[in-house]
Amino acid sequence: MKDLNLTFNLNGREVSKKISPNLLLVDLLRDVLNLKGTKVGCREGECGACTVLVNGEPVNSCILPAMKVAGQSVITIEGLSKEDELDPIQQAFIEEGAVQCGFCTPAMVLTAKALLGKNPHPDESQIRQSLSGVLCRCTGYRKIIKAVQKASLDK
């Protein structure tokens, strides 16, 4: 198959690459662009570890062909904070003890970012609903939810 030109906005900057139409977004990010913060857990869109934001919406990048983000805006965990600063959501995750093995953390943080962007003061049920697409085996979710609540209060 012939390579195609892909141009899209990644973490605030325009990126252009020639890629195979087969290439999945997660593999573009990890293997071609060397952004390893987006994780692979299941490769079938179930676990959510591969979550990135496309036009502000959480998306499973492991089942999305990269060409689909042509002309769109993509945010990965690397785009959430510059250098040493932390987004208030990231800070809240640390303080609330919401991080154990950390494998789901980038996905949880990005999904929470998308939620608070649309609904700055969600109740517990809305937080649970919004995060239901990301699996965590370590935490039982309680401290993750507390972290999102804390971040929403701190805004």
Place this chain on the structure above:
Amino acid sequence: MVSFFLGDIGMDSKGEKRKKVITREPINLRQFIPPQAEPELSVVGQAVDRTDAKLKVKGKLDYGADYPQEGFLHGKILRSPYPHALIKSIHAEKARKLPGVVAVLTAKDVPGRNGFGVVLPDQPVICGDKVRFVGDTVALLAAETEDVAQRALSLIDVEYEALPAVFDPREALKPGAPAIHEKGNLLNHHKLRKGDIEKGFSQADIILKRSYKVPFVEHGYLEPDMTMAIPQADGSILIQGPMQAPFTLRRNAAAVLGIPINKVRVKSISMGGGFGGKEDAPIDIGCRAAVLAAHTKRPVRLALEREEVTLQTAKRHPHIMDIKIGAKKDGTLVAFEGTIYNEKGAYASLGPLVNIHSAIMMAGPYEIPNCKVDSYLCYTNHPFGGAMRGFGAPQVCFAHESIMDELASELKMSPLEIRKKNAFQLGSATATGQILEESMGLRETIEACAKAFDWDRRYREAGYIDRERTRRRGVGMAMGFYRTSIGTSFDGCGANVYVHEDGSVLLYSGITELGQGSFTVLSQICAEELGVNVEDIRLVSPDTDLVPEAGPTVGSRSTTLMGNAIILAARQVKESILEMASQMLFVPVEKLEARKGRIYNQDNPGRFVSFKDVAARCMATGKRLIGQGWWAPPPLGVDPETLQGNPYFVYAYSTQMAEVIVDLQTGEVEVTDHVAAFDVGKAINPKAVEGQIEGGIAMGLGYALMEEIILKDGTIQNLNLQDFLIPTTLDVPDVKSIILEMKTKFGPYGAKGVGEMPNIPTAPAIINAIAHACGGRVRSLPANPERVYWAMIEAGGPPAQ
């Protein structure tokens, strides 16, 4: 002056070996570390932020799959599609000819021992004569790219001769059953005998017989297994990847490669969850990648996709448990007889140790004078069981807590009442005859949990919650106890502490970070003991070339055993520090205290020197700044014929209570509340302990309601997370944890292990709540909607009120 009492090592005064080994008060002072005569602790007991959290929230922590792949060959495994078959021939010429394929290896290419295993090496690196489960390894392949490797797999031709297979442990034990291994299908049989079981039953006013069943389940860690094997210029080999047991991998890889242990270097890197599954899966793929690397003389990475993780790696052992229990009409237990058919699957893995633990724990946290347990560990042609959080306890706890409720119901007693009647207390004897002499908080967890949950009111007020009478609320409870550490012959642990001339500290510990927070907690213990801040400590990641033997990160042993070793190491350095500080301050050593980077006179804290300055002076005058600690538990042992004795040295305790709402039309269960109380000895980092509790309860909830590896003719039907369900944010309630501290004299600052305890009583608490809500008694996990619904129908339909 340390004196040794002969009884403690199993000899009588004539020097003859006694059959039983019973521990008494520990008298080897090196094993007994008294907690600090408590000035307030400066960092232990604080909920400090995890040392690795910042990298994780930024997505900057590299897990195995994030490591650079340039220069690596990609390894792949060819697996058997048959559950039991002879390998007649393998033709790999076509695969070898594919451009980019560098090696295709079969059994004859394994340079050393063609077998690995944590307990016994019965699992072939590459199967030679036969395969024993669907997914068994038939060939290994390495290629320049993953694509080529994948394509080459399908070019290997294998001719099999199918053999009759056996899928049920009870069938496997029958004479004439197909022999899976040469020595037969019974891998081991453990017998627990306490008191006189016949006499016990003769004293019973009521006898109940029930049977319970639990399936294979997956650990479900988010990070799939992977490994990297890198041959070194000096002829040694480096194997690195996520793993809980670097030393176990090292000794297995050395044997498989046929080289000495000191030529194998193993590094445990950041892990995306373990739960016991990364105890032996990394040995499996690590040995295989090592064989490919040794053969090709190139670095090899072997990474599993999620389906391969499910297909190939160890699971929780299924148990079929038959119980006969006898009690007086006031609820006092008099006899407990249990038979466990522990399904091993195809290979030993941790099975032999799980089996003895299941037998020991089967009767539960109750004083029962007469106990008889037989636990049969049986090979089958299924995927195999290994270590999974609880190691036999979740399985048997489901059984004993279910039958306690069934007994209570027959006696018209409340579940709380019958447990209070029989629960362990200080001085109780366990089913192995061990006297619980210290650190016993079971009854306190019952009280605390019942109070916080408001048990009495909720138990009375259960019932229909809607006018249409389609949904009913119920509550249930369960209790459990769980050992700290593994109780087998090797259970030692070493640590090194190096202090530098600027006061900064390197901590060398072979305990791995699964996500449970060990790196943070162990750093806290080191900081507390040295008298510095947590930020002054840098923990060197487990590398077998650098850290002392530590044993595996399993069995809830890390905080206690490694914590003790670290304290001993830190104290060795502290001797120098305090001696030097004493000289600098003109204050006797006994009057000095070290805290948060300062050493000061207890009587005059204004008079102090900084840890930094003292360290610099030590360095300048050649005073020792290196400390080494080694800690092993007190002597333990059980009689091999009766399992009587002291198998483990201390236990944690937990009581849990759940509230559920059952939809009577569909059998769906919603867990609406869960309260859990724990005696953990001492919470070194309370937030980390809560994290283990909340996560463990979620795992127990999954076990109760939704997790099951479905097998048909030996083949797993649900290989990925779409159909192997684990709990989401919509399944787990807001859990309330209560932490109690009944300190143990064996642990750092009194701490016992806590990692596994939380997920043990959770499932039976929920199953008991379901029975209370709808009358349906589910005896086979998971309690999915069909099972709940039909259990309710079998009980005669939902309760009238």
